[in-house]
Amino acid sequence: MNAVVDPNGPRLVNIASNPMPEGGRVGYFKTEDNVRLRYATWPKSEGAHRGTICLVQGRTEFIEKYFETVADFRRRGFSVATFDWRGQGGSERLIGNHKLGHVDKFEDYWCDLRSFHGEILLPDCPPPYYLVGHSMGGLASLYAGINDRMMFDRIFLSAPMVALDRQPLSMAGMARVTETLSFVGLGQMPVSRKQDRPMSEATFASNPLTGDMIRYMRAVDVVREWPELAIAAPTVRWAAAAFGAMAEAAQDSFPARIKIPLLMLAAARDEVVSTAAIERLGLRMRTGRHLVLANARHELFMETDSIREQVFAAFDAFITEQS
Template identity: 85%
Template structure:
């Protein structure tokens, strides 16, 4: 890897409960529309060189949350390249309130990924390239598979955000409602429930993310060590953009646009995104399929050892053994 990293630039949170994998290199890069994003690179740690995993996160997440998963990929012979989306983690915030999730339009996340591919992956990482995306990052990854089938050889998704259940309208209807509120000047208004609370040990029982307390607390400890990487509830503008992208993924014409080998994992107990929507898309894709992980909650890479074992077995069958 030939990335030039500024020794006085960004850093990663390295704490005893969530140790950083050795050999990581961290820096900033700028997207094509001049947003500064934090990124990190790791070379493989064992085995034959199999290429590079490009790992993209869900909403609210940050590089440090995936240290264990980075180590898993490296032990399989993969280099790992990852970054924080605009508006979260160690990347540029887009509005004055740093704690709110915001994006002007969902296509801006595609700009982040496309810029990362051109600025960091192509010049600094060994091919072939495999895209691994979780939740919101999974939806961006699907759009990447539809927009440019040459960027990645295969795409592996964890609980992609294709739809949200229990909404008063369709995804398209929710997008139109959000666009109307944004037009009225309410785009930066937070969208959340009074019951929403920051993650802590007290919020673990009954949480929708994971059944593993140790992995849940790693994120809590990381944010406590560096509070500025945290974001909370989204804004009206973010919601409008996200619902619009989900509506696009739900169109009848969308499955035929995916022309790259793709595997989606869904969590049977997911209360964050719609498992049914993942199943419906998986049945309709020509170059992709889906698997539902029994007993799993939303954050498949942060789940118990038994569930993570199934996730990594699916990864090995779909990517490691094909690399």
């Protein structure tokens, strides 16, 4: 059976280079503050039942990008539930320029996740629940581990966005600057760089995300099929929200507030988020650990087969064998 699609509801892009896993269900749900988000769920495909993986993405990403990873989890006996964050993918956009990534405050992502847990996970997906987050979704997942330690049994993070390198100021300093710009009315202005370009065959050679061209091009193919899924630069307001959350994650008191068993994977060649900051946080956590994968770039789930094997070996040791 292919995905169950309401004729008046959302769709998932299903193309030859990125086939949709069978047996899925796609729909919309409303958050507590009335934002419409696109979601999808799949039952396990093999083995004994082990629970449900709640998969949350990074900035700019969308459900279709994780089809292969969804299939990997299902083969291990997990159901999978995922959604597009507000302001990106197939979910509701928050400002007039739909190509800009925007959020008013970082806590809004916690609202998305909390609403998803109550509206979709609890009624429709078998427990126990495990949270898997990448990049920006990894930072949001850390806050989930602080805000409600009963929602998920364990948290597994891929290159969480706990800090950015090569910034002119600290995360707290960058938060103050961007908050000031937002206060004076520039919150919806884009934060972009001259070297930022849309993903294409031409950008693969210099891309900071993955060394695997086939997986890189899958995302390109999906956006070509449905251009409205893509967003480009974030807004100043998004930057203020993100820098504020990263500044809080750098505080000495932050690691002790995480009460859920947690494993963070970092990429040794990451040029998007700070691997050093992930290591510092991992060393200070009481309930968590971290691992750094050699030769890996930022998108660990989209990397080469050899790197993905390491990712799933860590996942299996931390979650599959404990479930």
